[in-house]
Amino acid sequence: MKTLTINCSKQYEIAIGSGILYKAGRCISKVLPACKICIVSDENVRALYGGEQSAIYQSLLSAGFDVYEYTFTPGEDHKSLETAGEILDLLANSRFSREDALLALGGGVTGDLTGFAAATYMRGIRFVQIPTTLLACVDASVGGKTGVNLRAGKNLAGAFWQPELVLTDTDVFTTLTEDLWQDGLSEMVKAGMIGDPSLLRDLADGDIRTMTGDALTDLILKALAVKARIVEKDERETGVRRLLNFGHTAGHAIETCSGYEISHGRAVAAGMLIESAAAEHKGWASKGNAELLGNLLAKLGFDVSELLTQAGSIGAAVLAETAKGDKKAHGDTIILVYPMRPGLCKMHELPVDDLEDFFRSGL
Numbered sequence: 166m167k168t169l170t171i172n173c174s175k176q177y178e179i180a181i182g183s184g185i186l187y188k189a190g191r192c193i194s195k196v197l198p199a200c201k202i203c204i205v206s207d208e209n210v211r212a213l214y215g216g217e218q219s220a221i222y223q224s225l226l227s228a229g230f231d232v233y234e235y236t237f238t239p240g241e242d243h244k245s246l247e248t249a250g251e252i253l254d255l256l257a258n259s260r261f262s263r264e265d266a267l268l269a270l271g272g273g274v275t276g277d278l279t280g281f282a283a284a285t286y287m288r289g290i291r292f293v294q295i296p297t298t299l300l301a302c303v304d305a306s307v308g309g310k311t312g313v314n315l316r317a318g319k320n321l322a323g324a325f326w327q328p329e330l331v332l333t334d335t336d337v338f339t340t341l342t343e344d345l346w347q348d349g350l351s352e353m354v355k356a357g358m359i360g361d362p363s364l365l366r367d368l369a370d371g372d373i374r375t376m377t378g379d380a381l382t383d384l385i386l387k388a389l390a391v392k393a394r395i396v397e398k399d400e401r402e403t404g405v406r407r408l409l410n411f412g413h414t415a416g417h418a419i420e421t422c423s424g425y426e427i428s429h430g431r432a433v434a435a436g437m438l439i440e441s442a443a444a445e446h447k448g449w450a451s452k453g454n455a456e457l458l459g460n461l462l463a464k465l466g467f468d469v470s471e472l473l474t475q476a477g478s479i480g481a482a483v484l485a486e487t488a489k490g491d492k493k494a495h496g497d498t499i500i501l502v503y504p505m506r507p508g509l510c511k512m513h514e515l516p517v518d519d520l521e522d523f524f525r526s527g528l
């Protein structure tokens with residue numbers, strides 16, 4: 166097991182390794198005294214890693230916790246105020262106090278939802294994250310952004326609320342589908358482009374899907390270290406944290422316009438390519454990064470030409486119109502992130518009216 170400490174408004178540890186679900190109770194009892202704890206998971210994750218006979222449930226019982234469970238229907242549609250309300254009602258009906266806690270066992274949907282419930286129940290109780298997707302592990306579980314979707318858009322209601330501890334058992338990745346691997350991989354490529362070129366080399370050198378032990382743990386820690394450094398500098402996203410949006414302006418628009426047919430990871434992969442190519446075309450960065458990214462993504466199993474064709478068929482005008490509705494647009498301008506070289510990205514404030522032209526030059 167290896168650890169990384171996050172130092173923001175709260176200090177907490179991320180622990181990663183094989184078999185952690187069996188030791189989770191003991192690890193959690195170091196940061197939380199025995200209390201009521203409610204494991205939140207979706208039905209898929211509960212079937213795989215939760216339930217009363219599971220390693221996590223039993224290890225919490227052994228450590229003296231009074232364990233409750235809440236299970237919801239999988240999917241982004243259920244990252245909602247309704248689901249959060251059900252969690253809050255369960256806590257209230259089970260007489261959870263401010264000393265009790267929540268535990269998110271699942272992907273980013275579960276983590277965001279559970280964190281939001283933790284941030285709001287009695288004005289804030291403690292929670293632990295156990296991410297089970299690669300994306301949740303390298304991205305969503307760290308940094309304290311929690312929230313739910315509103316009918317008007319994704320993540321429109323939320324709070325910054327940091328966990329007490331993040332535990333990742335790398336054994337849970339054995340059940341990830343190819344789509345789920347690609348969702349995580351594109352965020353790892355993003356992390357490498359923003360802050361660590363050696364992460365990009367490591368990703369290219371071996372297939373993460375077949376890695377185990379320290380090789381896998383170290384690779385994940387590299388991606389986490391990039392996010393940790395940024396979040397520590399700018400917890401509330403008023404400055405450098407916006408670098409984490411690299412690929413996401415075009416990416417979110419592609420995801421939305423495809424009716425979510427194109428997964429988040431693939432859409433962000435296409436978004437990184439488009440934003441890099443456009444920045445090169447505009448002369449903001451020297452040439453080569455888009456090509457390097459394209460080669461790496463292809464090596465990692467992304468169908469790059471298909472992705473760009475799909476984005477092209479949506480078209481720059483529709484993508485720009487969709488991106489303008491995104492909450493990353495601040496009034497008349499939008500911050501775009503682009504690579505200067507692997508490991509170094511910059512931000513550029515662009516008038517929203519120029520977005521269509523920007524996307525067109527990247528497509």
Ligand SMILES: NC(=O)c1ccc[n+]([C@@H]2O[C@H](COP(=O)([O-])OP(=O)(O)OC[C@H]3O[C@@H](n4cnc5c(N)ncnc54)[C@H](O)[C@@H]3O)[C@@H](O)[C@H]2O)c1
Pocket residue numbers: 207208209210213239240241244271272273274275277297298300301304305306307308309310311320337338340341342345348
């Ligand atoms: N808070 C943040 O900083 C942040 C950052 C990035 C993304 N997010 C959020 O994360 C969400 C996406 O995360 P996600 O892709 O993990 O979504 P998710 O939680 O819906 O998980 C995706 C699917 O994988 C299944 N699953 C989870 N673990 C599994 C496993 N080990 N094996 C097999 N199947 C498994 C789930 O049941 C679900 O069907 C979005 O809502 C996004 O907004 C948040």
Ligand SMILES: [Zn+2]
Pocket residue numbers: 352413429433
């Ligand atoms: Zn993302």
